[in-house]
Amino acid sequence: MSKQRRPQAYYDDIKTRFKVERDLRLDERPPGTEQYTSEFTGGLARYAVDPHAGEIENRDPIEDTVEVLFIGGGFSALLTSARLREKGIESIRIVEKGADVGGTWYWNRYPGVACDVVSYDYLPLLDEMDYVPVNHYSRGPEIYSHCQAIARKYNLYDLAVFNTTVINTVWDEDDALWHVETDRGDRMKAQFVICANGTLSKPKLSKIEGMTSFKGHSFHTSRWDYAYTGEKLENLQDKVVGIIGTGASAVQIVPELGKSAKELYVFQRTPSSIDVRDDWPTDPNWARRLRPGWQATRREKVLAAVERSPEQQGRLDAMSPEDKLREQENQNIDYMMRIHRRIDEIVKDPETAQALKPWYMFMCKRPCFHNEYLPTFNLPNVHLVDTHGKGITQITEQGPVFEDKLYEVDVLIYATGFEVQQTGIYNNIVGRGGLNLSDKYTDGIRTVLGIHTAGYPNLFIMGGYQASFQFNLTDMLQTQGDHIAECIDYVRRNGYHSLDPTDEAEEWWVQEVIAHRGKTSRNQDCTPGYYNFEGAQNRRQDGNYNGGFRRYFRHQRGVRERIADNFVLR
Ligand code: NDP
Numbered sequence: 001m002s003k004q005r006r007p008q009a010y011y012d013d014i015k016t017r018f019k020v021e022r023d024l025r026l027d028e029r030p031p032g033t034e035q036y037t038s039e040f041t042g043g044l045a046r047y048a049v050d051p052h053a054g055e056i057e058n059r060d061p062i063e064d065t066v067e068v069l070f071i072g073g074g075f076s077a078l079l080t081s082a083r084l085r086e087k088g089i090e091s092i093r094i095v096e097k098g099a100d101v102g103g104t105w106y107w108n109r110y111p112g113v114a115c116d117v118v119s120y121d122y123l124p125l126l127d128e129m130d131y132v133p134v135n136h137y138s139r140g141p142e143i144y145s146h147c148q149a150i151a152r153k154y155n156l157y158d159l160a161v162f163n164t165t166v167i168n169t170v171w172d173e174d175d176a177l178w179h180v181e182t183d184r185g186d187r188m189k190a191q192f193v194i195c196a197n198g199t200l201s202k203p204k205l206s207k208i209e210g211m212t213s214f215k216g217h218s219f220h221t222s223r224w225d226y227a228y229t230g231e232k233l234e235n236l237q238d239k240v241v242g243i244i245g246t247g248a249s250a251v252q253i254v255p256e257l258g259k260s261a262k263e264l265y266v267f268q269r270t271p272s273s274i275d276v277r278d279d280w281p282t283d284p285n286w287a288r289r290l291r292p293g294w295q296a297t298r299r300e301k302v303l304a305a306v307e308r309s310p311e312q313q314g315r316l317d318a319m320s321p322e323d324k325l326r327e328q329e330n331q332n333i334d335y336m337m338r339i340h341r342r343i344d345e346i347v348k349d350p351e352t353a354q355a356l357k358p359w360y361m362f363m364c365k366r367p368c369f370h371n372e373y374l375p376t377f378n379l380p381n382v383h384l385v386d387t388h389g390k391g392i393t394q395i396t397e398q399g400p401v402f403e404d405k406l407y408e409v410d411v412l413i414y415a416t417g418f419e420v421q422q423t424g425i426y427n428n429i430v431g432r433g434g435l436n437l438s439d440k441y442t443d444g445i446r447t448v449l450g451i452h453t454a455g456y457p458n459l460f461i462m463g464g465y466q467a468s469f470q471f472n473l474t475d476m477l478q479t480q481g482d483h484i485a486e487c488i489d490y491v492r493r494n495g496y497h498s499l500d501p502t503d504e505a506e507e508w509w510v511q512e513v514i515a516h517r518g519k520t521s522r523n524q525d526c527t528p529g530y531y532n533f534e535g536a537q538n539r540r541q542d543g544n545y546n547g548g549f550r551r552y553f554r555h556q557r558g559v560r561e562r563i564a565d566n567f568v569l570r
Contacts, residue, residue: 011330014337021359022527024389025270025535030207032536038204038419043212047205047220047414051227052109053099056163061185066159067091068488069180069190071166071427074103075474076196076462078150079124080481085154087489093159093190094151095166095182097426101156102147103198105140110224110249111233111256113140116277116369117472121302124474125150126295132287137279161186169193170430171457176497176570178458191497192458192488195429199463199473200418200530202425206244208395215397218412221249228411233260241265242399242407244392245415246272248368253415255372258382265407266377266384267400269391270365270527273339273358277369299475303550332362346374355386364526420530423464431456432500444541448501448509448566449556451480457500457570458491460484466513468552469544476549483556487563496569505559505566512555514540516547 040048067089070077073096081092098106115122119133123146126132131149134142151157161182168181177189203220205211219225229235233256241261243250246268257264308316316324340357347353356374358365376382387402394401399409419425429437432455440446440455447453450467451460462480463473470476491499517540528535533543545552559566 008326008330011326011333014333015329018360018527019525021389022525022535025528028390032534035207035534036204036416036419037207038202040203040205044205047203047218047223049223050098050107050163051219051223051225052106053163056099059184061187062161063187065177065189065191066093067190068093068192068194069178069188070094070194070196071169071180072096072103072195072197072201073098073101073151073156073160073162074106074196074198074201075124075147076103076198076477076481077101077194078147078154078156079474079478080194080196080462080484081156082125082128082150082154083481083485084488087485087492089488089492091159092156093161093188094156095161095164095180095186095188097163097165099162100148101151101160102144103201105144105147107201107222108224108249109140109144109226110221110253111229112252114138114252115140115143116248117474120295120298121472122474124478127293129153132282132290135279135281137277166427168428168430169424169459170428171432171459173432176457192460194460194462194484195423195427195464196462197423197425197427199421202419202422203414204417204419205414206391206416208244208392208400210395213397214395214399214412216399216410216412218414220414220416221253222418229260233257236261236411238262239410240408241411241413242267242409243413243415244400245417246270247415247417248272248366249417250415251368251370251373253413254382255370255376257413258376258379262381264382265400265409266382267392267402267407268355268384268386269389270360270529271356271358272365272368273336273362274356274373275339275342275367275369277371302472302475303553307550329361335362336360343374346378348378352377352384355384360527361522361525363531364522365529365531417530421463421465423461429456429459431459444510444539446506446510446541448505449480449483449552449559450545451483452499452501452506452567454501454503454506457498457568460487465543466509466541466545468547468549470549476552479553479556483560486560490560490563491569494569498570499563499567500570501567502565509555510541512547513543513545516545517541517543 068084073094077094078101084092100106115138118136119138123133123138129149165183166180167183170179172179177191178193180188180190203222217228239261240263241257242265244267251272254266343353343356347356377384385402392400392402396406399407424437435455445465447466450464462477468476487499523532526532
């Protein structure tokens with residue numbers, strides 16, 4: 001670990017500045033998630049329309065029974081299905097809102113879309129698919145194609161139903177099946193239902209006064225309108241473009257818009273931290289030498305790397321909690337100041353450079369990695385409108401207004417993100433005794449491993465709260481998919497029909513989640529964002545499991561090893 005080279009006062013001053021900047025943000029908007037809406041009705045309905053679906057054909061409602069039904073067709077469904085197929089399960093249906101599998105990578109096709117996690121770790125089932133990604137970091141189209149290839153290899157298209165949204169999922173005690181209704185009039189039944197609807201899938205918009213009065217064109221980043229912009233953004237050459245938001249989506253889009261638009265206005269509320277993106281084409285010699293099982297081995301190594309050596313652990317154990325926290329925070333600040341220096345080196349206009357500096361601890365917000373984002377602000381047609389934590393609060397027929405200045409734009413792009421980790425998006429889940437899942441959660445989320453919840457037999461949740469958080473989400477999803485496949489296999493092999501966690505198992509997990517949350521005031525100290533519920537207070541159990549990924553993984557195994565104790569099996 002590095003030695004502290006600066007006086008503590010230096011770090012304390014920066015921490016004070018972090019607080020000031022956070023308060024700027026907290027003072028300016030309706031609190032918490034209230035500032036956003038994802039209910040796209042009335043004048044907002046067009047923001048939900050799928051631009052990729054084309055004409056949706058009429059079809060007869062489906063009334064049949066399958067063994068396993070996935071709500072959502074992204075990575076969660078695909079990687080779990082692969083494991084289910086390996087265990088001999090034939091009747092698998094994906095019900096998906098989009099017109100194909102892919103989830104995130106189906107919807108997000110904006111210019112510049114790519115993944116910030118190293119491709120060899122991020123793309124699931126590389127061994128099984130005998131595929132090596134073409135670059136160190138994959139672009140969106142490659143990942144989307146990989147999703148489609150998985151669906152083909154595991155015959156998931158056979159029973160899949162697209163352009164269809166599940167609206168009701170109700171446990172029927174008489175036939176001990178889930179009854180699933182959709183917006184297309186389907187009444188399907190399934191023995192097992194897996195909520196694979198993604199962690200960030202329902203787009204949200206900032207509630208801005210006058211937004212529906214805007215007379216120009218507008219859309220959300222996850223519904224990119226290529227019919228308007230042109231496939232290569234060639235139609236934007238004579239257009240003034242505005243983009244609201246500077247999160248991970250905008251960071252990838254802005255460089256593309258900067259190259260194509262006549263003028264570009266970037267409306268910023270809080271800057272992202274932007275580090276180097278160390279990309280390169282995959283070395284074909286390296287790819288040729290990979291042995292079967294290489295991705296699993298690689299993942300093991302990545303996990304082992306985060307384990308502390310005995311020396312590191314010993315040193316930490318010898319420190320007081322205060323010293324430990326101080327050292328951690330100071331290292332974090334050193335990193336963020338390097339991010340600041342990088343901005344000064346790249347961005348020519350000092351005022352713009354100042355405005356692009358993020359004043360918060362690393363990982364308070366989702367970090368970004370891009371080599372072209374910062375240089376884009378040196379282009380003469382690109383203008384940063386820094387709203388100093390206030391955000392855009394008014395839009396007129398001509399465009400956004402900030403501090404009484406109207407920014408007239410032809411097109412306005414909302415890069416305002418997604419609803420976070422909701423289990424029943426679009427969908428009403430009703431378990432035993434007619435209890436709605438959201439009612440069950442009134443006093444706090446209650447699950448085992450974030451996957452099972454008592455009273456909802458044979459229902460599995462992927463990517464929800466009370467599960468571990470991983471920057472490489474597919475790693476976490478793969479452990480969940482493996483766990484779910486093992487559970488379903490156990491039920492089938494042992495002549496049972498259903499499994500439902502016991503209340504004791506659920507209480508154990510809720511307490512385990514609580515025990516690992518809220519040890520520091522970090523959540524409150526961070527500038528608001530979706531990582532900390534937009535700065536709102538929340539119950540300690542209503543978040544991710546913070547006990548670490550390895551421990552989460554061990555708990556999954558432990559739950560399965562004592563499956564007969566942890567579940568009511570019928
Ligand atoms: P985010 O939620 O990260 O960002 C939303 C942005 O909108 C923030 O900058 C927010 O500001 C801003 N905003 C909201 N309301 C206003 C307003 N009224 N005026 C001005 N700005 C406003 O959404 P993204 O779509 O960018 O990213 C979502 C997540 O998706 C990422 O965090 C990441 O997990 C994933 N993703 C991953 C990618 C990758 O791998 N590279 C690429 C894209 C997305 P403020 O910060 O102040 O709240």
